[in-house]
Amino acid sequence: MLMRQLTRWIYLKVNLLVFKLTELFRVCFHVLKRDLILSFTQKFDWLNPLFFLVLFTSLIPLSMDPSPENLSKVAPSSIWTAALLSSLLSLETLFKRDFEDGTLEQLYLIPYPTSLLIFMKIFAHWLSSGLPITLLSIPLALMLFMPADGIITLFYTLLIGTPILSLIGAIGAALALNLQRGGLLLALLLLPLYIPVLILGAGSVYAAVSGLAISGQLALLAAMLIGCLLTTPLMTMASIRISLT
Amino acid sequence: MITILKKLGSPKWFYHFSHKLTPWIAFFSITVLFTGMIWGLLFAPEDYLQGQSFRIFYVHVPTAFLAQSIYIAMAIFSFISLVWRIKLTEMLSKSCATIGISYTFIALVTGSLWGAPTWGTWWIWDARLTSMLLLFFLYLGVIALHSNFENRQTAAKAAGILAIIGVVNIPIIKLSVNWWNTLHQPATLKFTQASSITVDMLIPFLICFTGFSLFAAWMIILKTQNEILIRESKTKWLKEAIKNHAI
Amino acid sequence: MQFNSWQTFLLMGDHGFYVFSSYGVALLILSANFLSAKIQKRKILKSLINHDKHNASY
Numbered sequence: 001m002l003m004r005q006l007t008r009w010i011y012l013k014v015n016l017l018v019f020k021l022t023e024l025f026r027v028c029f030h031v032l033k034r035d036l037i038l039s040f041t042q043k044f045d046w047l048n049p050l051f052f053l054v055l056f057t058s059l060i061p062l063s064m065d066p067s068p069e070n071l072s073k074v075a076p077s078s079i080w081t082a083a084l085l086s087s088l089l090s091l092e093t094l095f096k097r098d099f100e101d102g103t104l105e106q107l108y109l110i111p112y113p114t115s116l117l118i119f120m121k122i123f124a125h126w127l128s129s130g131l132p133i134t135l136l137s138i139p140l141a142l143m144l145f146m147p148a149d150g151i152i153t154l155f156y157t158l159l160i161g162t163p164i165l166s167l168i169g170a171i172g173a174a175l176a177l178n179l180q181r182g183g184l185l186l187a188l189l190l191l192p193l194y195i196p197v198l199i200l201g202a203g204s205v206y207a208a209v210s211g212l213a214i215s216g217q218l219a220l221l222a223a224m225l226i227g228c229l230l231t232t233p234l235m236t237m238a239s240i241r242i243s244l245t
Numbered sequence: 246m247i248t249i250l251k252k253l254g255s256p257k258w259f260y261h262f263s264h265k266l267t268p269w270i271a272f273f274s275i276t277v278l279f280t281g282m283i284w285g286l287l288f289a290p291e292d293y294l295q296g297q298s299f300r301i302f303y304v305h306v307p308t309a310f311l312a313q314s315i316y317i318a319m320a321i322f323s324f325i326s327l328v329w330r331i332k333l334t335e336m337l338s339k340s341c342a343t344i345g346i347s348y349t350f351i352a353l354v355t356g357s358l359w360g361a362p363t364w365g366t367w368w369i370w371d372a373r374l375t376s377m378l379l380l381f382f383l384y385l386g387v388i389a390l391h392s393n394f395e396n397r398q399t400a401a402k403a404a405g406i407l408a409i410i411g412v413v414n415i416p417i418i419k420l421s422v423n424w425w426n427t428l429h430q431p432a433t434l435k436f437t438q439a440s441s442i443t444v445d446m447l448i449p450f451l452i453c454f455t456g457f458s459l460f461a462a463w464m465i466i467l468k469t470q471n472e473i474l475i476r477e478s479k480t481k482w483l484k485e486a487i488k489n490h491a492i
Numbered sequence: 493m494q495f496n497s498w499q500t501f502l503l504m505g506d507h508g509f510y511v512f513s514s515y516g517v518a519l520l521i522l523s524a525n526f527l528s529a530k531i532q533k534r535k536i537l538k539s540l541i542n543h544d545k546h547n548a549s550y
Contacts, residue, residue, distance in 0.1 A: 192382040243399075478540055
């Protein structure tokens with residue numbers, strides 16, 4: 001008798017949990033889909049950083065002696081710097097529109113973990129900015145005569161590095177929401193925080209080109225990514241709350 | 246615990262307490278700082294490798310060390326104010342930023358002035374100089390946030406979050422800069438053999454260090470008092486104190 | 493005392509410029525900090541007192 005009641009109770013609880021989880025998953029997926037659709041309908045939101053990336057890297061050969069050996073020397077640093085700046089450029093649109101039309105406030109009212117929803121927004125933002133930047137940097141690296149080893153490492157480091165940039169950048173974007181000249185301030189706030197990623201990312205490409213081991217640096221970058229995944233959505237949530245009041 | 250913090254965190258209590266304390270701190274910081282500096286300039290022995298330029302050590306090292314400690318203190322104050330919503334620590338952390346960036350600047354300039362005769366160049370992308378430069382940028386971000394918001398409390402909260410992220414970032418910056426520096430070893434320039442510090446160099450250094458610390462505390466108190474005057478201008482105790490010329 | 497005369501003190505073994513400008517910069521910035529705090533305090537007090545008088549006259 002007791003046994004049957006207990007199994008029934010467990011059955012109900014598990015059912016409820018599964019229901020809640022699927023609901024949470026659906027809401028998260030909805031936020032992701034909505035943000036992706038919005039950013040891809042607003043063409044310049046996701047195209048501008050890419051144009052910037054292409055333009056910036058094509059300025060490099062024009063401002064120096066463009067012989068292949070010279071260019072391949074500066075290629076890792078210039079592509080990483082360009083990727084960093086263009087992901088900085090893309091941050092202004094991350095929360096701005098939702099902040100202005102009040103959608104951001106709604107995120108704090110619905111009964112789902114806000115930090116998770118904010119994380120989905122950041123993830124959508126990375127899919128529409130960081131990922132294209134990573135993919136586009138490969139042809140750009142070819143244009144700057146980077147050797148094959150370097151290009152593979154560049155791809156990996158950007159793949160791990162751009163999410164870190166988006167995650168840290170989200171905090172800055174949240175803090176600068178209320179400000180008039182937010183863009184300039186954003187650069188001032190975020191560039192010092194971006195420096196470890198830049199050093200490790202560009203440095204491991206250099207190391208790979210000169211035939212050194214890079215697994216240590218990649219592991220460090222991955223550790224930073226995990227740390228950022230765990231902490232930055234919470235800090236972004238706190239920062240948005242400060243901006244909303 | 247929290248009630249004690251709340252009591253200590255009351256601006257009124259801090260203002261009256263620090264008002265009594267400031268003359269003493271002012272006196273000690275000025276005398277100790279001047280004693281240390283004159284000792285460093287006149288009485289400390291010259292270094293057998295670097296000669297007289299070693300006297301810059303007595304300004305450079307204390308300020309560089311304090312610049313980092315003040316950043317950590319700023320982050321701790323911000324953390325306290327964000328978690329327990331204490332107004333006083335918000336003001337304290339704002340005051341830390343100004344003196345902190347001043348010390349960082351002094352450390353950078355004196356480091357460069359020390360580098361010129363010992364390394365033969367004003368600037369190298371050495372691990373320590375670079376991380377000092379980045380500390381300067383971190384301070385700059387905090388100060389920019391403080392001055393960009395109209396509401397002082399919002400500004401303090403935003404800057405507090407940045408300070409806390411920065412303090413987490415400092416060891417990561419150090420680690421990555423160190424690694425970067427071994428990757429691109431500057432070929433010709435190497436720091437001359439680390440000189441061993443004798444006791445008659447250590448004494449003026451400790452005096453200077455104490456002096457700079459006291460001065461920083463003094464400045465933080467002065468700035469915090471100013472913040473209290475602005476933020477608490479509507480309160481009764483402050484109006485009465487101004488009327489009685491007790492400030 | 494490490495120096496016999498003013499001459500040697502000011503020269504500092506040819507490093508005089510570096511040493512004295514370091515100490516000078518440090519003192520300059522420290523005094524700027526102190527002065528800005530004092531000036532700020534005077535301004536705040538002045539505005540507070542004016543504000544009070546203004547209110548009292550109403």
